[in-house]
Amino acid sequence: MDLLVSRRSCRSFTDKEVSKEVLDKILYAGICAPSAKNRQNTKLLVFQDKEVIQQLSKLNARVMNSDGDPFYGAPIVVVVFYPNDAATGIQDASLVMGNLMNEAYAQGVGSCWINRAKEMFEFDEGKEILKKYGLEQYIGVGCCILGDPTGEPREKTVDTSRIIYE
Ligand SMILES: Cc1cc2nc3c(=O)[nH]c(=O)nc-3n(C[C@H](O)[C@H](O)[C@H](O)COP(=O)(O)O)c2cc1C
Known part of the structure; x- marks a missing residue:
């Protein structure tokens, strides 16, 4: 509970490496997320190469006509995809994203x-990447950036009035 209620998004990272052991735990938590009919058909593309991440960052920025770095210099980017014919693809992939972020925080x-x-x-360059991994029929839901965080997470304020009892 403490972890779930205190997790915050991180947008600034140190140069310290995230170990393979820790990364594997985060990824495993991601693929343990529930999926409709237990189909488990989401895919996670894990990027750690600096140049490839820069290329992805540029593609992401291009969507917004921006020249900034939407990945905030993160050393790891995990993109979660679902098959384009999956009725509950967005839901399944979003739960994977949630698990990744929560386990990252726990670690x-x-x-x-x-x-x-x-x-x-x-984009053509994006399609090339999908082709390389045989994911031409997949749609991206989110990019989970990961890295060693700078500073402490900010305090969270939550609007509890969103819970409406009958
Ligand atoms: C569907 C979704 C899309 C998001 N997209 C971005 C994004 O493109 N860039 C960004 O910096 N944060 C993004 N965020 C992070 C949210 O801004 C963040 O979760 C929200 O402000 C609440 O803060 P917290 O995660 O620290 O609790 C996204 C979050 C969600 C759930």
């Missing part, structure tokens, strides 16, 4: 959901 790793994962892979 002391900073994370943030970065949007535009669908549009990035609609």
